[in-house]
Amino acid sequence: ENHQILFHVTAYLAGQLWPERVFANSGWTGREQMRRNQPRIINWIRRRLRGNFSEWDSNAYMALDVFAMLALAEFAASERLRQMATTLLDKLFFLLACQSFRGAHASTHGRCYVTALKSARVENTSSLQRIAWGMGIFNGETRATGLLALARRYRVPDVIQRIGADVDTTLVTRARSYASFRPQFDMRGDAWDVRTLTYRTADVMLSAALDYRPGEMGIQEHLWQATLGPEACVFTTYPGNSQEHGNARPNFWAGSARLPRVGMHQRTVICLYQLDPNVGLGISHAYFPTAMFDDWRIDGQWACARVGAGYIALWGDGDLVLTDSGRHVAQELRSQGAGTAWIGHVGRAAQDGDFDAFQQRVRAHPPQMETGRIAWTTPDGNALAFGWEGALLVNGQPAAWDAYPHYANAYTDTPLDAEIMTIAHGGQTLQLDLKHGRRVP
Structure with missing residues (x-):
């Protein structure tokens, strides 16, 4: 699941960087790489917005999904791709906030490794939480973390930051x-x-x-x-x-x-x-x-x-x-x-x-x-x-x-197959259009 989007995004952004060059492995120009991979990216994001992840709540691979989405949100020439990536990032950080305990991504996981089960301090998602709402610690995961730290376009919405920091609510x-x-x-x-x-x-x-x-x-x-x-x-x-x-x-x-x-x-x-x-x-x-x-x-x-x-x-x-x-x-x-x-x-x-x-x-x-x-x-x-x-x-x-x-929890009540996800906390509200992949103004 995570490999798919990493490959699609890499091919798209490389093609965007060198649109007239011919890529030796595919034999396509960069422009053709973009044309072929944009629908793949859109389909991948759309399925996760509506259906979520088969590698659910993975403390290993969610960070790689974030990495791919940040690369699109920051660097994609297509406004549609940037919007869709931003929307999925909002959803990913919301899921991370709800499935963590004081910075430990301690939920059930679709995929996991022993080291991160024994210590949440080495989870790939720990550093993301440190930046997003001040919990977790900085560790060896530098790809998604570095890109989030340097992001100019994407910022974790305030309402999700507040949810992530709210450790006292049952x-x-x-x-x-x-x-x-x-x-x-x-x-x-x-x-x-x-x-x-x-x-x-x-x-x-x-x-x-x-x-x-x-x-x-x-x-x-x-x-x-x-x-x-x-x-x-x-x-x-x-x-x-x-x-x-x-x-x-x-x-x-x-x-x-x-x-x-x-x-x-x-x-x-x-x-x-x-x-x-x-x-x-x-x-x-x-x-x-x-x-x-x-x-x-x-x-x-x-x-x-x-x-x-x-x-x-x-x-x-x-x-x-x-x-x-x-x-x-x-x-x-x-x-x-x-x-x-x-x-x-x-x-x-x-x-x-x-x-x-x-x-x-x-x-x-x-x-x-x-x-x-x-x-x-x-x-x-x-x-x-x-x-x-x-x-x-x-x-x-x-x-x-x-x-x-x-x-569904204290912050959202999103039915199965919903087109809109409304996230609310302390008077702040964020609405995500899961069908089209954009924030609702």
Whole structure:
């Protein structure tokens, strides 16, 4: 996805720079390069304005999408391309603002790498946040960051800057992204569809991709995460192998050999795996970096952690054991049960009392597993039931995932296939024409 637009934009801008030169690889003049690549760029942008990204909320590749759009917004001779790129940039920065926790792009990701999962300080999107609204840090990502810093035409709108800096508002973001792959560009032709739910407070964030291709082979998908700080995060995977480098996809921490079935309601996530000893490592495990927590406890099937006033509780289908030797010492949890079911629940002092009180609340009703289905009554009193088939039941009623809008939270309510996205915060409003690719005056 990101390679496509980088290639199209590079070819277009190179042709614009040397319109009469003949390019050796294509045999076309620069003017012909522009003519051929402009419709490709328009089609690519239009599909992301209306349908969003198959590499959704990627803390690796969103920066490259921003890089390509900034190059167009700053340098394209075509006013139409500049307008469309500017509109998609506005949308991208809005998505980044809503899917981040104090500068950490800590949401579910369509594609990811281990280093940026373990530390938000090395995310490619961190430096963009630093410039846009003063969070995150400057790191080795210099392409999009450098261009944003030097941009003369594009500026992140004030309303989006304010949203990015608003860390105290409790925010629940529902999003649905979908389109169809095109064989000539994607080497596949099927439809894709992802629904995500993110719950964020001033102290903790929980994010998940709901019921996304459960049981299918995974690559780099990161389907749920709870976040307390830049390095203080918790998630589970089904490791494809024992490697951590980026060329192993999936590997020990990034992606899953087979994707789990994930459900989420409010501040609780349930993650189910179908494990196969002949696929990947045949286990599931949890990332639980004890050195990054202010306090933590492991007792039976529960592992709980605290950073500041934020809490995370993790339950496994057997007693949880912290790895005590090797590369993953004091970072990895494994269940002594089947390893097919995990629950994550987040909390905060303002809602749950002190850390001891939080732990008592999550333990009050032990989760129950029956015939492949897990049931738990949360501290909020919600009776959840979830299995490999059927809907997530909340107090006996199915969660309405099929009715998800394109994007909805406290700042926007944008239906699926909407032509206009209205973004508002503190009396400021920005309207984006998603159909034509322009800001609405």
